[in-house]
Amino acid sequence: MSESARFPRPLQRTRLYEQVAEQITAWISENDLKAGDRLPPERQLATSLGVSRATLSQALVALEVIGVVAVRHGDGTVLTDRPRAERITDAIRAHAERIPDVIEARDALETKIAALAAQRRTQEDLDRIEAALRAMADDIDGGGRGVHGDELFHRAVTEAAHSPLLEQMMSEISELIRETRIESLSQPDRPRTSLAGHQKIADAIAAGDAAAASAAMHGHVMLVSDVALLRD
Amino acid sequence: MSESARFPRPLQRTRLYEQVAEQITAWISENDLKAGDRLPPERQLATSLGVSRATLSQALVALEVIGVVAVRHGDGTVLTDRPRAERITDAIRAHAERIPDVIEARDALETKIAALAAQRRTQEDLDRIEAALRAMADDIDGGGRGVHGDELFHRAVTEAAHSPLLEQMMSEISELIRETRIESLSQPDRPRTSLAGHQKIADAIAAGDAAAASAAMHGHVMLVSDVALLRD
DNA sequence: GACGGCTCAGTGGCCTAGCCAATAGGACAA
DNA sequence: TTGTCCTATTGGCTAGGCCACTGAGCCGTC
Missing domain, CATH: 1.20.120.530 (GntR ligand-binding domain-like)
Structure with missing residues (x-):
């Protein structure tokens, strides 16, 4: 076992969807959105963020798992009332x-x-x-x-x-x-x-x-x- | 406020990626995989599960957020040592x-x-x-x-x-x-x-x-x- | 007027196909 | 032994498209 240890740091790479998720949460808090408010449609949000719909979709999955949003088929994406995961x-x-x-x-x-x-x-x-x-x-x-x-x-x-x-x-x-x-x-x-x-x-x-x-x-x-x- | 209450139940719909994520976790516990073990390559796993790579990718994002796996670009998907989210x-x-x-x-x-x-x-x-x-x-x-x-x-x-x-x-x-x-x-x-x-x-x-x-x-x-x- | 069914526009769900980027490991030269 | 390069493998991300669901408006029936 080499104990080379953490020298120049692990240097972890960020995935695109993570950045997207962060931008969305930032946007949420900037505009002071509350539970029940809606995010823009996926297509529109994707283009305005400059990513594909697939990537945006990954970001939304992440936010959904954390409990920030709820994505509703045919309806839209709405903010959830429980910001933390229970x-x-x-x-x-x-x-x-x-x-x-x-x-x-x-x-x-x-x-x-x-x-x-x-x-x-x-x-x-x-x-x-x-x-x-x-x-x-x-x-x-x-x-x-x-x-x-x-x-x-x-x-x-x-x-x-x-x-x-x-x-x-x-x-x-x-x-x-x-x-x-x-x-x-x-x-x-x-x-x-x-x-x-x-x-x-x-x-x-x-x-x-x-x-x-x-x-x-x-x-x-x-x-x-x-x-x-x-x-x- | 109508107190119509929970009659026939809300009846929530499951997304494909959720089912995929569940199947993966089930597969993990069935085969008794431990931290450091690898999942099959995405393409292979996707076809064997009968879903597209995009959907599988969503499932992996979910599992990643929960803390079950770590997806590494160019390397593969490995199990994480913390089954529960800390x-x-x-x-x-x-x-x-x-x-x-x-x-x-x-x-x-x-x-x-x-x-x-x-x-x-x-x-x-x-x-x-x-x-x-x-x-x-x-x-x-x-x-x-x-x-x-x-x-x-x-x-x-x-x-x-x-x-x-x-x-x-x-x-x-x-x-x-x-x-x-x-x-x-x-x-x-x-x-x-x-x-x-x-x-x-x-x-x-x-x-x-x-x-x-x-x-x-x-x-x-x-x-x-x-x-x-x-x-x- | 109330009810029920129909239509349609908008929105997410999921797929196919493909190219790019990172990694690991082997071949090979110094 | 060491370092470099190549390459197969694997994930990252995009584009474009079709399908399914939701909600609202319309319209006919009672």
């Missing part, structure tokens, strides 16, 4: 509907996230958390279940932790969490109980009390798990 | 070398994992943990740093938790952890300290004491973080 979601769901697993993962991540949030939250973070709390309260007062507000709250807390990796992991299981969330909030009286739990978490984060935030979050997640386990 | 690794590393983030994520996951392991470990799990402990001790006695044993130990504990999702997440950051691991164990006297920490965790797991296992693991991860922070 392949995990698919994998887990395909394997078995393991709700308890989701709860465990959520507990692991969010307990830590709450502690970090208590230590690192900025005023802006607190404002966002407060807004989510209010949104959920309003929704419940209006007779709703506060599903959206619940989601906003957890996202705000996650962002307040300022930990990219943990945030990434949360986003990976967000789809799975959403299902348990709806399940949970459909139980009578549950929305108000859940809101109270949120308030407790928010207070601890605002106070900068990591241990209390962590404990409150743990209790909250366990509350949710009650439901999930019932139907297991 | 895109997180790339993303994080590309963004910035955020060691603290890794520590946080590891703390979140492994603290919970240790607790679950204490509750769920089988005799087989305990044997594996014990074996890892012994391997690390032997390596250190022989003058080594016990890097491999360290890895074995954490993997054994993770498996003992019997939580697929958490295990999946650990595997996703395993590459990042490995780097901090080597860093840590290179410090003088660190291998023995680390081994002692492992023993404490293993004892708690064997005793079925979730809280103690959790605390021991937390302490252990924090020990590792000392190093990483030094060079931050």
Whole structure:
């Protein structure tokens, strides 16, 4: 074995379709396109990019696999709402509907996230958390279940932790969490109980009390798990 | 909002390249091909699959994006060693070398994992943990740093938790952890300290004491973080 | 007016055929 | 042994074409 090692660098070559895919994503963010917006037709896009339709097609396959776009036969190419691949979601769901697993993962991540949030939250973070709390309260007062507000709250807390990796992991299981969330909030009286739990978490984060935030979050997640386990 | 819901199912159509990609992966696992093995040349593979080279090419792009194969101009198509996408690794590393983030994520996951392991470990799990402990001790006695044993130990504990999702997440950051691991164990006297920490965790797991296992693991991860922070 | 079927333009799906470019390995000269 | 060159093999990419699907508008029937 020669240990010649990485001297002048591996020097990897880029394929055309990769460049095309990058140009497309760049174009998307430049024009601030959102989910549901359409890309130009393939023929037109191909000529304006100066590549053949086959190459453009490869680029679109790549973007499709990543989860950026959805190519629809006879219709067109539209942007997808999930910029990141939640392949995990698919994998887990395909394997078995393991709700308890989701709860465990959520507990692991969010307990830590709450502690970090208590230590690192900025005023802006607190404002966002407060807004989510209010949104959920309003929704419940209006007779709703506060599903959206619940989601906003957890996202705000996650962002307040300022930990990219943990945030990434949360986003990976967000789809799975959403299902348990709806399940949970459909139980009578549950929305108000859940809101109270949120308030407790928010207070601890605002106070900068990591241990209390962590404990409150743990209790909250366990509350949710009650439901999930019932139907297991 | 019409809640017509999922009646006869969305009925999604499969593209040819998807079927091709599936056939290829099936063929790979059937023939038990491993990293470094080669796929047949495109022309040959295309005709034997009954599709055009363009379509096959799309399938290969998809497999390449997922991380199953690497297509090399003028050489051929070879299997990659990472069957699952550790895109997180790339993303994080590309963004910035955020060691603290890794520590946080590891703390979140492994603290919970240790607790679950204490509750769920089988005799087989305990044997594996014990074996890892012994391997690390032997390596250190022989003058080594016990890097491999360290890895074995954490993997054994993770498996003992019997939580697929958490295990999946650990595997996703395993590459990042490995780097901090080597860093840590290179410090003088660190291998023995680390081994002692492992023993404490293993004892708690064997005793079925979730809280103690959790605390021991937390302490252990924090020990590792000392190093990483030094060079931050 | 509501419903159902028809047509057609636009769009992606896939193929054939072909040339270009990179690689690896052998032949051969220094 | 070393370095150069040649060449077969393999992927990269293009051009052009036909087919299949979608959606919207039109039109007749009830």
